[in-house]
Amino acid sequence: MNTQIEKAKEGIITAEMHIVAKNEKVEVEWLRNEIALGRIVIPKNKNHDFPVIAIGNGLRTKVNANMGTSEKHCHFDEELEKMKVAIHYGADAIMDLSTGGDLHIILQRIIQESSVMVGTVPIYGVATRLLAEGKEIKELDPEDLFREIEIQAKMGVDFMTLHCGVTKVSLSFLENDSRVCGIVSRGGALLKRWMKENGKENPLYEQYDRILDICKQYDVTISLGDGLRPGAGADATDRAQVAELLVLGELVDRARDKGVQVMVEGPGHMPLDQIEANMKLMKRLCGEAPFYVLGPLVTDSAPGYDHIVGAIGGTVAAIHGADFLCYVTPAEHLCLPDVKDVKEGVIASRIAAHSADLVNNVGGARDRDLTISKARYDLDWESMFQNSIDPEMARKRKMESESSEEDHCTMCGNLCAVKNDKSM
Template sequence: MSTQILKAKSGVITSEMEFVAKSERVTPEWLRNEIAMGRVVIPKNINHKFSPRAIGNGLSIKVNANIGTSEKHCNLTEELEKMKIAIRYGADSIMDLSTGGNLRVILQQIIKQSSVMVGTVPIYSIATRLLAKGMKISQLDPEELFDEIELQAQIGVDFMTLHCGVTRSSLSFLENDPRVCGIVSRGGALLKRWMTDNNKENPLYEQYDRVLKICKKYDVTISLGDGLRPGAGADATDRGQIAELLTLGELVDRARKYGVQVMVEGPGHMPLDQIEMNMRVMKRICHDAPFYVLGPLTTDSAPGYDHIVGAIGGTVAAINGADFLCYVTPAEHLCLPTLDDVREGVMASKIAAHSADVVRNVGAARERDYNMSRARRNLDWEQMYTYALDPEIARRRKSESESGNEDHCTMCGNLCAVKNDRNL
């Protein structure tokens, strides 16, 4: 089975490219060329049926929502409801990060019921099974990890976070440049522990061609995980982060040559004044591969409000090159997110993405804002709800106020500037 990138390189415009081009308001030929160059990816496993979306250069910024059980809280019905809420409020993808319960059944149900692309972190499943048996991470068998990658690909996972850049070399930079917060990536920490205890190289790096072979077979997009991403502002742009990035750039080139779609993950916690530089360096080192960022979170001091912190960083990152925002919820750093946390996290990231799209002038972002402004000028509330990023909350807040049935709102009443300017 040929992948989207191989078909694009051979001059073929696939049905997925046609669909995406129409929704993104670009020409199919332009999109085909961007995919061939590796600047755009369409994460869509051959075994997963849904309407595709693309990530990358010149396209609208996409938003991912993480869901999943934990050993402390395992309720599949609840996680499926979180998925539905995330998609309802505009998530373009779902990542199943489950670490509790029957992981195979959970993943199968999420893929079956998801109308958007689905991602995973395969090493979580292996580590969860080891711990359930009372075994240590050092006892992880690399063969089990590759079997898990293959199995998840067969099930229909569209993109996988694989921490291939956590190498003995990149880890050595952390030893000589200590961090405040150490390694905060679960996958990165697991691999470091395995590598240190066994005195061996990361199997995902050492046997990268094996990873490529599996992903090519099912057209799984590799999301090169940033296992050494900074988890504190004080650790941003340190040697460990940059060392891993250099390796990821090398792995991007190898994936493209092999015919596998690939994107790269980025930080993490980062002061606001470092984001623009980081995005530009990352894009340069990784030859304009699509970039997937968590946040970045611009302050470490706002637990309970990290969805806002992430939206601030995400907007700046997206303006300067990030293509895919992983949502951050109010529960970040505190607990497993609730249904309301998921909604708030998605909306915060959607606002960040839309704000960046307005600056980048892609899709219908500026048109949407213009139409909203015209509706406000005309005091046309129904049109305002139509163009709102969250129509439900806009309608509810207005209707439940003392001016619910009037053309003005309770803030200004009859002193409404628009009414007086128009002499209504």
């Protein structure tokens, strides 16, 4: 089976491309060309049936929601509820990051029940099972890692985070520089430890062609993980981050040449004034590949409110080139998010994505804002609710107020500026 990028290069417009073009309100031939160039991806495994969504240049900014069990908190029904809540409030993708329970059964259920694309980080499962057997990370067998990638591809995973850019060379820049927070990526830290304790190169980099062969067979989109991303504002745009990015640019080219769709993951913590430059640098070095960012989180000083911190950074990032925002919840840095955290994280990221889409004039964002603005002037509360990012909350606040049955709100009452302006 040819992949979406291979078909696009051959001039073939697939059924998936037609669906995306219609939903995004873009010309299908333009879309095909962008996919051929690798600037847009359609993450859809041939074994996963769901309404397709594309990520990349000129399209609506997408949002991902992470979930999954942990060693300390393993309640699968709760994770399924989180998934449903995330999708209900606008998540375009789900990543299963489970590290507790029967990981393959959990992933299979999520793939079966998800109506959006599903992503994973395969090294989590391998490392979890290894530690459960009482073994150490240095005993990880690379063959188990490649086997896990293939198992997940067969199961129907649409995109996989693979930390292929953590190499001996990129790690050398980390070791010859000072960092406040070191490595905060779980995958990056696991690979660094394995490499150092075994004195070997990262197998995901060294045997990258094996990954490409597996992903091509199932049309899995590779999400090149940022294993050396900054975990503190003070570490942003340092040598290690940029060194890894250079490697990822090379791997983007190799994936495209092989007919595999690919996107690149970006920084976590970063001061506001560095975001624009980072987005442009990434796009330049990685051939305009779709960019997937966590946050960025623009301050380290707001635990409990990091969904707001991430939304601020996400808006700026998406204005300047980020295509895919990984949500941040209020639980970030503190604990496993609960259902309420998931809802708040998705909504915060949706607000960030929409705010950027307004600036970039994509996805009908301006039409939506114009509609709700006109509804406000018309005191058309129902239209306001329907066009809100969270209609349930908007309706709830109005209906629970003392002015629930009136055309004005309790803020202004009969001093309502709109009513007085319209009466003249």
